[in-house]
Amino acid sequence: MDPTMNSEPNREEATSTPPKSKNLDYPGSTSIQYRHHSYRWLVKVSFVVADGARASALNVYTHVDADTIRWQSTNREIAGELQPNIPEVTVVRQKSPEREKEESQ
DSSP: OOGGGOOOOOHHHHHSSOOEEEEEEETTTEEEEEEEETTEEEEEEEEEOTTSOEEEEEEEEEEEETTEEEEEEEEEEETTEEOOOEEEEEEEOOOOHHHHHHHHO
16 A cells, blocks of 8 residues: 555544555556545545546545535645645535424424
């Protein structure tokens, strides 16, 4: 597995279940490696862009609560050239009107 996938677990991660990892190779030229530590997923994606150049990125998904995750993309590379990281983004699930109505009763 890629060395960037071997991050040191924090205390919470070290006391939880062992990390899980898997390699997925798809026909063509896409490869996905992922590693799971308690509330965080590290996903290394390697692929070929339209002009034939190789590209890769390490995406980090962090579970915050039942309705919230944080995502960021780091170590991004196209044709051997590093690309800027994408800053962390927080994604919050919006409640449907039906769910809001149920919770307000």
